[in-house]
Amino acid sequence: MSFKVAVVTGANKGIGFAIVRGLCKRFDGTVYLTSRDEKRGKDAVAALENEGLHPKYHQLDxxxxxxxxxxxxYIKEKYDHIDILVNNAAIAFKSKATEPVAVQAEETLRVNYFSVLSTCEILFPLLRNGARVVNVSSSAGHLSNIPSKQLRQKFQDPNLTIPELSELMHQYIAAAKQGTQSKEWGNSSYAVSKVGLTALTKIHQRMLNDRDIKVNAVHPGYVDTDMSSHMGPLSIDEGAQAPLFLALDAPDSVKGEYIWFDKRIVSWTEKNQ
Structure with missing residues (x-):
């Protein structure tokens, strides 16, 4: 079967919702809006149907x-493959959150790193040769957000493996539980989770190079969403532009990169953005 299939996680609102909208308008295939909460997901699909668009829905936590x-x-039986996978689902504690740092660290990395990793491990076997994977990272995912030079060197090691990266994530959680994280890791669990995601992007690209699969990370900009407490100046459709560029338009040479909301490839390791 030659149906093309796109999947967007965490897509019932915000940037994920806008990415589904953009794919429905331009992608020559079936687009799956997925969400943890089935009612919210189906409401989102209904909203897009009111715009004359036709995404499919499937629950996915x-x-x-x-x-x-x-x-x-379900995808294996119905289509046997995925052509575009957008890993958008993520969480962020608010700046005024009262949960202890240790709790924030464990939960943020559980969702934003470890759950995305398991998503990839379970869904990557469905990726067709030539597929595209878009990991929604953040400006917080820039390596310069990690204060320790030694840690930065580990993250950018071209031979870093997934088990080694996951061990770094566990080390951060352990440091947060001991209250010793700020000197080496900084004070943002969200930043650590997105640095981990961007590092994972580069490892996955190395692993999938021989199948012409493109895996990229993107900072979508500071967008007016629940996650930003509606502080961002960009609309969700503006925030979807760079992820859609990677999913649909970027040259095949763009792989294992970290791109900005204005579609520029930026250095993940150098600070001068």
Whole structure:
């Protein structure tokens, strides 16, 4: 079957919702809007249908391996492949959050790093040769947000493996539990989670190079969403532009990169953005 299939995680609102909207308008294939909460997801699909667009819906909680397996089996049976995977689902604690740093560290990395990793492990076998993976990172995912030079060197090691990267993530959680994280890791669990995601992007690109699969990370800009407490100046459709560029328009030479909301490839390791 030659149907093309695109999947967007965490897509019932915000940037994910706008990415689905953009794909529905331009992608020559079936677009799946997925969300943890089924009612919110179906309401989002209904809203897009009111615009004359026709996404499909499937429940998907990236933090639940069983939910991922159910979705994998559904796509495998119905289409046998995925052409575009947008890893958008993520969380962020607000600046005024009262949860202890240790709790914020564990939960943020559980969702933004470890759950995205398991999403990739379960869904990557469905990627067709030539597929595109877009990881929605952040300006917080820039390596310069990690104060320790030694840690930065580990993250940018061209031979870094996934087990080694996951061990770094565990080390951060352990440091947060001991209250010793700020000197080496900084004070943002969100930043650490997105640095981890961007590093994962580069490892996955190395692993998938021989199948012409493009894996890129993107900072979508500071967008007016629940996650930004509606402080961002960009609309969700503006925030979707760079992810859509990577999903649909970027040259095949753009792979394993970290791109900015204005579609520029930026150095992940050098600070002068």
């Amino acid at each position: 990236i933090t639940n391996p069983q939910s991922l397996k159910v979705f994998h089996d």
